[in-house]
Amino acid sequence: MSLSSSLEMARATHTGMVRAHNEDSIATDAEIGLAVLADGMGGYNAGEVASGIATSLISSETREALVRHSPHEVDRVTGSPFAAKLLADIIGKANTSIFQSASRQPQYAGMGTTLVVALFCNNQLTIAHIGDSRCYRQRGGKLEQVTRDHSLLQEQIDSGLLTKEAAKRSQNKNLVTRALGIEPAVEAEIHTYPAQQGDIYLICSDGLNDMVADEDIEMTLGAFGANLQLAAEQLVQMANDNGGRDNISVVLIRVKKDFPADEGVLAKFFSWFK
Numbered sequence: 001m002s003l004s005s006s007l008e009m010a011r012a013t014h015t016g017m018v019r020a021h022n023e024d025s026i027a028t029d030a031e032i033g034l035a036v037l038a039d040g041m042g043g044y045n046a047g048e049v050a051s052g053i054a055t056s057l058i059s060s061e062t063r064e065a066l067v068r069h070s071p072h073e074v075d076r077v078t079g080s081p082f083a084a085k086l087l088a089d090i091i092g093k094a095n096t097s098i099f100q101s102a103s104r105q106p107q108y109a110g111m112g113t114t115l116v117v118a119l120f121c122n123n124q125l126t127i128a129h130i131g132d133s134r135c136y137r138q139r140g141g142k143l144e145q146v147t148r149d150h151s152l153l154q155e156q157i158d159s160g161l162l163t164k165e166a167a168k169r170s171q172n173k174n175l176v177t178r179a180l181g182i183e184p185a186v187e188a189e190i191h192t193y194p195a196q197q198g199d200i201y202l203i204c205s206d207g208l209n210d211m212v213a214d215e216d217i218e219m220t221l222g223a224f225g226a227n228l229q230l231a232a233e234q235l236v237q238m239a240n241d242n243g244g245r246d247n248i249s250v251v252l253i254r255v256k257k258d259f260p261a262d263e264g265v266l267a268k269f270f271s272w273f274k
Contacts, residue, residue, distance in 0.1 A: 003033040006259035007120055010228035011035075011251045012236045016207055017244030023047035024205050024249035025113075027055040032066050033120030033259070034059065035251045039133050039205040041179065042111030046102070050113040050181050053101065054094045058117060061090045072122035072261040083119050083126040084190045091115065091128055091180070091188045098181025112179040115188070116147065116203045118253065122261035125195045128188040131176040134209055136217070137193075138200040138225070143218035146193065146201075150178035173210055174246075200225055201253040204235075207246035211239035221252075228252045 009030045015022040023040035025048070038054040040047025071083035078085065094115075102108045114131025127135050132149040148154060152175040156162040162170065180186055200221055209217070217235065224231035232250045239248045 001259075001262040002031045003120060003259050004030045006255065006257050007033055008228055008254040008256055009035060009251065010232045011249075012229075012232040013249040014236045014240065014244070014247070016247050017240055019247055021045055021048055022247045023051055024207070024247040025051035025055040026249050026251055027059045028251060028253075029059060029063065032063055034062055035116075035118040035201075035203055035253055037116045037133055037203045037205060037249055037251055038180070039114040039131070039207075039247070039249070040111065041113060042102075042108065046108045046111035047113065049101070049108055050098050050111040053098050054113050054115055054180055057094045057097055058090055058115075061093060062086065062119070065090065070121070070261060071119060071126070072124075081124075081126065081192055083121055083124075084128075084192060087117055087119060087126060087128040087190055088188060091117065091130070092185070095180050095186050096184075099184055102181060110182070112182040114176060114205070115180045117188075118201065118203060118251075120195060120253070120255075120259065123195055123258055124192050125201065126190065126192045128190040130178050130180050130186060130188050132174070133205050134203070136202040136204070136214075138202065138218065138221045139196065139198070141218075141222055143202075143214055143221065145214070146191075148189070149176075150189070151176050174206065195255050195259075197255050197257055199255040200228075201255075202235075203251040203253075205247060205249040207244070207248035208235060208239050208250055210246065211242040211244065211248070225254075228254055 040051030
């Protein structure tokens with residue numbers, strides 16, 4: 001079932017005002033309800049390579065997998081929604097691909113990337129993330145951070161060593177504790193949440209949230225949310241106006257209407273032949 005009529009997606013990316021290259025990569029596919037964002041890291045242009053591998057592989061593998069399975073199916077072994085297992089498996093493939101590329105080509109040594117993957121199905125959103133790129137949800141005018149950063153700064157906040165206010169002034173904002181492609185294996189943090197009509201989801205690299213306060217993001221989505229593409233471009237512009245010290249990438253997804261799983265007679269019939 002195509003989700004194009006239920007989900008509206010917009011995206012924008014920019015090199016920023018300081019960096020020479022854009023090492024962020026984004027991909028969206030409203031038909032299957034997928035959005036992917038990766039913020040690459042590594043010397044030379046290696047970060048760009050890592051993020052590009054992540055988004056292209058995850059997009060193509062997810063689309064292919066959804067031909068054989070519906071993401072609302074329940075995994076017989078774990079009892080968890082198939083969407084979560086699907087993302088875990090595909091992210092594992094992406095990690096292996098990046099790690100092996102870095103091992104074989106000296107110019108890519110040490111490359112890696114953060115990652116956020118959003119998969120919508122059956123009035124739910126499954127989010128997988130690694131690193132400090134984020135997903136937010138705007139519901140009823142209120143912005144809430146959905147993901148929790150895998151970063152040294154977040155660990156210091158959690159342990160009480162830093163307050164959130166002090167963290168905003170920290171020089172350690174970009175030290176991630178988990179990244180895709182750095183080690184032979186990595187575990188993505190994966191959660192599933194109910195989605196509602198009217199929700200707006202924001203996926204972004206830290207080039208946005210390091211430059212623009214959450215309250216300003218909330219205000220901007222409230223003011224420009226009727227035009228998602230304009231809202232995405234406005235958020236990028238605000239980050240640049242505030243210094244643009246990193247690449248900036250934004251994906252916005254609006255839930256226009258419910259998208260329940262297709263459990264009709266024909267769907268059940270065809271499922272017998274999968």
